[in-house]
Amino acid sequence: FVPFKVLTGHDLRTDYAVAFFxxxxxxxxxxxxxxxLRRFFPKRSFGFLVLSHLVMLMSSGVLIQVYLPQIYSLPMLSSLCFTCLGLGLWLQARTTQDALSETPYLRKSLLILGAVCIALNLWCRPQFILASLFAFVIFKEEIVKYRLFFAFKRSSVINTICVIAPMILIGLAACWYNYARFGSPLDFGATYNLTGFDMVHRSYSWARIPWGVWMYLFQPITITPVFPFMEQSVLPSMFHGQIIMEPFFGGLLAYSPVCAAVVLYPVVKQQLRKKQLAGFFTLGLTLSILLMVLDAEVVGISSRYFSDFGWLLALCAIMVIASLVDKVSSCAHMVDVPSGCVNETGEESPSKANFKLMHKVLIILVISSVGLC
Structure with missing residues (x-):
């Protein structure tokens, strides 16, 4: 807002800023x-890319942020933008020097830009800085096998500095700003928000967590025969305490049922391990649960906070579905009779039929998510 005012002499409308981000x-x-998909699932089609993108949009809470273009939406949308951009840059950073070389080459410019984007979360929504942990799973092979980070080699030292230095510099700037404004380098000013409850003296209870998880994930949509055919969800009455709740109509799985695919992780665990994605999945699922619990405890129940953890669940679900499709399609293209992929009569094999059915189910789930949102 300040740069816009300085450059144009006019005030920037909040809804314009929300739409931009x-x-x-x-x-x-x-x-x-x-x-x-390019790095880990190169066989997936453009259609799968489009469906995956829709899943991310439906699960990230971006629709509620745009529908209510308040100042609260800006930190979340900007952090979502910077986080996705930073992770994408890190994924793209790996390349090869030539066709015969097995040792990967890391593009320094992309390492730096990715680190800058992730570090900018400290100036938006600070909890998104946890996305920096994905660097350890994205560059796992480079760290452990090829020693391209944290080793006493010139290339390793340069790569490490390219990732760490931008985060340290931006982090120090954020700490200085916090100290100048709030008197502490680690005080990001969250408790100074003008809210409907006392955030400074907020109490915490383990008993609040199960109800928060239920509301954020599993609460179904309350359907009525009267327009608009939905009602606000009711707070659980068994909790003997205070749960802050804004108008709420259902949990994440009610709007984006595709995210339930994370429960199929045991089916594709070996495939994800071969692709070096098991750690990515585990970290994403852990962070999503952690952020969901913190939201329930600290700020209560609100559809806006889907943006904190929904995109992580969607990312995990996309990895599971892509691995599952790869697993089924690999069998569908085999011609080995004992495997059950092709029968003697030349009819469509069960595996190939299952492969087509899986695509139809995925499309139906995504369309239903779009319709519900």
Whole structure:
């Protein structure tokens, strides 16, 4: 807002800023999907890319942020944008020097830009800085096998500095700003928000967590025969305490049922391990649960906070579905009779039929998510 005022002499409307970052997030999201599928699932089609992008949009809470273009939407949308852009840049950073070389080459410019984007979360929504942990799973092979990070080699030292230095510099600037404004380098000013409850003296209870998880994930939509055919969800009455709740109509799985695919992780665990994605999945699922619990405890229940953890669940679900499709399609293209992929009569094999059915189910789930949202 300040740079816009300085450059133009006019005040920037909040809804314009929200719309800008919503579009920026949509572009950054599809960029992340392109890099993820290009590196780990190169056989997936353009149609799968489009469906994956829709899943990310439906699960990230971006629609509620745009529908209510308040100042609260800006930190979340900007962090979503910078996080997707940063992760995409890190995924794209790996390349090879030549066709005969097995040792990967890391593009320094992309390492730096990715680190800058991730570090900018400290100036937007600070909890998104946890996305920096994905560097350890994205560059796992480079760290452990090829020693391109954290080793006493010139190339390793340069790569490490390219990732760490931007985060340290931007982090120090954020700490200085916090100290100058709030008196502490680690005080980001969250408790100074003008809210409907006392955030400074907020109490915490373990008993609030199960109800928060239920509301954020599993609460179904309350359907009525009267327009608009939905009712606001009711707070759980069994909790003996205070749960802050804004108008809420259903949990994430009610709007984006595709995210339930994370429960199929045991089926594709070996495939994800071969692709070096098991750690990516585990970290994403862990962070999503952690952020969901923190939201329930600290700020209560609100559809706006889907933006904190929904995109992580969507990312995990996309990896599982892509691995599952790869697993089934690999069998569908085999011609080995004992495997059950081709029968003697020349009819369509069960595996190939299952492969087509899976695509139809995925399309139906995505369309239903779009319709519900």
């Amino acid at each position: 919503a579009v920026a997030f949509a572009i950054a999201s599809i960029y992340l999907m392109v890099q993820l």
